[in-house]
Amino acid sequence: MTKLPFRYGRIQDSMLVTNECGQFYFLSTPLFRRFISDPDTLPPNIKNDLMSKFFLAEDESMEFALEESAIKLRTKKAFLSTFTELHIIVLTYACNSKCIYCHASSSTDAKEHDVLTMATARRICEYIMQSPSTTLKIEFQGGEPTLEFNIMMFIVEYLNTLNVLYRKDIEYVVCTNLLVLSQEHLEFYKKHSFCISTSLDGPREIHDTNRTPYNTQSNYSRVLENYQKVCAEYSPERVSALLTVSRYSLPRLRECVDAYVEHGFRSIFIRSLNPYGLAEKTLGELGYSLEDFLAAYKDVLDYILILNKEGIFIREELASIFLQKILTPFSSGFVDIQSPPGVGISCAVYDTDGAVYPSDEARMLARCGDDSFRLGSVLSDTYQDIFLGEKLQKLIRGNMVETEAHCYGCPYIPYCGIDPVRKYQETKLNVPYQSCKKYSKIITLLFSELKNNPDSEKVVFSWLTGVSYEELCL
Numbered sequence: 121m122t123k124l125p126f127r128y129g130r131i132q133d134s135m136l137v138t139n140e141c142g143q144f145y146f147l148s149t150p151l152f153r154r155f156i157s158d159p160d161t162l163p164p165n166i167k168n169d170l171m172s173k174f175f176l177a178e179d180e181s182m183e184f185a186l187e188e189s190a191i192k193l194r195t196k197k198a199f200l201s202t203f204t205e206l207h208i209i210v211l212t213y214a215c216n217s218k219c220i221y222c223h224a225s226s227s228t229d230a231k232e233h234d235v236l237t238m239a240t241a242r243r244i245c246e247y248i249m250q251s252p253s254t255t256l257k258i259e260f261q262g263g264e265p266t267l268e269f270n271i272m273m274f275i276v277e278y279l280n281t282l283n284v285l286y287r288k289d290i291e292y293v294v295c296t297n298l299l300v301l302s303q304e305h306l307e308f309y310k311k312h313s314f315c316i317s318t319s320l321d322g323p324r325e326i327h328d329t330n331r332t333p334y335n336t337q338s339n340y341s342r343v344l345e346n347y348q349k350v351c352a353e354y355s356p357e358r359v360s361a362l363l364t365v366s367r368y369s370l371p372r373l374r375e376c377v378d379a380y381v382e383h384g385f386r387s388i389f390i391r392s393l394n395p396y397g398l399a400e401k402t403l404g405e406l407g408y409s410l411e412d413f414l415a416a417y418k419d420v421l422d423y424i425l426i427l428n429k430e431g432i433f434i435r436e437e438l439a440s441i442f443l444q445k446i447l448t449p450f451s452s453g454f455v456d457i458q459s460p461p462g463v464g465i466s467c468a469v470y471d472t473d474g475a476v477y478p479s480d481e482a483r484m485l486a487r488c489g490d491d492s493f494r495l496g497s498v499l500s501d502t503y504q505d506i507f508l509g510e511k512l513q514k515l516i517r518g519n520m521v522e523t524e525a526h527c528y529g530c531p532y533i534p535y536c537g538i539d540p541v542r543k544y545q546e547t548k549l550n551v552p553y554q555s556c557k558k559y560s561k562i563i564t565l566l567f568s569e570l571k572n573n574p575d576s577e578k579v580v581f582s583w584l585t586g587v588s589y590e591e592l593c594l
Contacts (some may be wrong), residue, residue, distance in 0.1 A: 121159045121167075121178050124185060128152070129531040131567050133413075141535040142193035142445060143173035146571055195532065199458060199466055202253040206455065208276065208469040209244060210261050210451055211236050211268040213487070217297050217339065218332040220379045221366060221406055225397040225487040226263040229429065234263075236472045238273055244470045244496045245278045249286050250503040251468075259293040259317075261480070266296050266305060276312055293317055299334045301346035310354050318343065320361045320385070322376030327367045344383055351384065362437070364390035364404045365413065373420035381427065381434055389437035390417060392558070395545050396484035414561050421565070428579040428589055435583040442563055443580050445535040448572075455479060457559065458539040461523040464495070464512040474499040476506050478515065481541040490548075493541055517541055526556070532563045 128137045131469075132403050135152040147155055147166075147470045154161050159176055170176045174192075178183035197204075198490045203252035213234040215226035227234070248256065258279065260272050276292060283290060293315045309316065321327040321344060322338065327340040334342045349360050363369070363376055380388045392413050393406060424436050441452045454480075455462030470476055474497045477483040482493035493515070496506040506512070519540040530536075536559050543555070569576045578592040 122179065122182065123155070123159060124174055124189065125173055127529055127531040127533065131564065131571060135190045135530055136567060138177060138531040138534055139174060139189070140534060141174065141189050142196055142449070143175070143370055143447065144190070144531075144567075145170060145173055145175060155250055176451055182246075187300075192449060196445075196451050199451050199462070200460070202255065203465050204255045204468050205253045205255055206259065206453070206467040207248045207251070208259045208261055208467065209236070209241075210231075210263070210265040210469065210471050210483065211265040211271050211497070212472065214267050215263045215297075216267065216299050217264070219332060219398075220330055220332070221364060221393055221397075221399040223394050223397045223399055223484050224263065225484065234472055235268060236389065238271065238274060240472075240474045240499065241271055241275050242278060245275055245282060245500045247470070247476075247503055248279065248468075249282050249288070253287045253288070255291070256350075257291045257293060259295060261295045264297055265294055266300055269305065269308075273308060276308075280312075290339045291315065298343045298346040298350075299339065300348060306350065306353055309350075309358075314358065316350060316359045317346070318359065318361050319364065320344075320380065321363055321366070322369050322372065326366075326372065326376065327379075329368050330364065330366050332348075344367075347383065349492065356384060356386075360387055360389070360437075361383075361385055362391050364391050365393065365416070368406075370408050370412060371417050373416050374423045376435065377420060377424060377427070379430055386433055386442075387435040387437055390420065391438070394481065394542070396435060396481060399486060400488070405454070405514050410558055414565075416557065417562065418565055421569075421591070425569070425573075427578050428582065429575060431590065433582070434590070438562070439566060440580075440583050442535055442559075442566055444584055446563075446566065447577075447580065453489065456542070456555075459533070459537040460516050461519045461538050462517075463493075463515060463540055464507060465516065469506075470498065471498070478499075478512060479539070479541055481539065481545075485541060492544065501582065511523060519543070530560070532560055535563055536560070546570045 124139065126137050128135055131413060134146045134148055135144055136144060151162065151166060159167065168177065172187050174189045213226050215228060265272060279290060292312050295317045298318045321330045324338060324340040328338055331339045333339045347359060369376055378389060395403060406517065421436060421439060424434055441454045441457060444450060444452050451458065455467045458466060467479055468476060468482055469483045469485050476495045476498060477486065477493055478495060486494060495509065495512055519538040521533050521536050521538055525531060539555055568589045579589055581592055582589045
């Protein structure tokens with residue numbers, strides 16, 4: 121009996137063992153010692169479990185175990201084969217809202233050069249179609265992208281025209297604050313099967329504090345009015361929202377979840393503040409410690425699990441990203457938590473001036489005057505120069521959890537990843553790179569929940585499969 125490569129760490133009173141392809145198993149401390157010293161002495165049922173998950177192998181089945189492990193690892197890293205799938209196009213930096221934490225450094229008084237021109241938009245479309253991926257997700261961002269709706273319509277129509285030749289599967293997403301939704305917008309979204317991503321920061325007073333009221337009307341009221349219009353005339357399944365946690369909302373996250381449930385949202389993404397744009401300047405006023413965020417996140421996740429067990433379906437998206445990696449053979453499409461990092465490989469961002477960046481955070485950084493991650497321009501560089509160039513390759517090589525010194529031996533390597541831009545920015549601001557600590561604490565929280573509460577695992581499977589919690593309990 122031979123042990124295959126593994127990592128381990130303590131979860132409460134048990135040892136968690138994981139392997140490269142993402143399989144995991146809990147062992148008591150005495151059984152873990154036997155696993156290390158003499159696995160042949162393990163109880164047959166545990167030994168069989170460990171063999172089925174490729175922690176152990178008989179000598180005669182070693183080749184099979186290694187081949188199967190390799191297949192599972194390839195499946196986990198399948199996002200590498202779809203280079204590059206997500207393409208974010210910034211239409212304008214103009215915005216009709218003043219969010220106190222605006223990461224994109226948007227403005228209500230955008231200059232002419234902050235708007236994408238038709239000529240640059242055409243060149244961006246031609247770049248996007250050179251991606252080897254057979255599936256493409258086109259995401260429109262700003263500012264507020266609907267302020268340049270004509271450019272959005274042009275891009276969609278031009279991409280669809282080009283696609284007569286390329287024959288790719290194209291999905292469209294608009295990231296909008298939903299303050300403006302005309303019938304023209306709605307009909308266009310329906311015609312091209314758009315997904316709509318918006319923001320709701322909780323109850324009225326929190327949302328309107330974080331996101332300045334629209335003209336004289338409550339921002340909260342306007343967003344929900346247009347959200348209900350989308351649900352009635354299009355589809356509630358095509359709308360999702362995220363919650364950006366400020367100091368004002370941190371102690372009231374349960375109320376924020378209640379607001380989502382009240383208005384029929386079936387998911388919520390609880391996002392901590394990012395140190396970009398206006399948020400970088402207001403962290404002292406709006407920020408909080410990582411410890412405070414993690415404590416609040418644990419509390420609200422407990423609450424969300426309780427709601428699901430009571431028959432109220434609502435999925436927490438950050439937890440779902442990790443749980444998909446933990447409980448299924450597959451990775452997720454979330455760029456920030458991949459290894460090799462998703463920058464460039466999974467995502468490309470095209471700014472209003474034609475500049476290309478490997479992630480949204482990179483273009484946010486450039487907006488503040490630091491273009492360290494600028495890969496080139498669609499107006500002056502070839503696709504090969506940008507996506508096969510040494511700058512992107514170096515960025516990827518230098519930010520893999522498998523080769524990071526501080527990640528050595530961590531059992532969470534199969535589920536984690538590094539955001540190189542966030543790491544760079546926090547280093548520049550003289551604060552420790554916190555994403556690693558944040559992710560490891562959240563993963564520990566999720567493993568503890570899976571270990572101790574079988575009913576929570578049923579909730580999680582309802583999030584990942586769409587099968588109701590009630591059905592899974594039968």
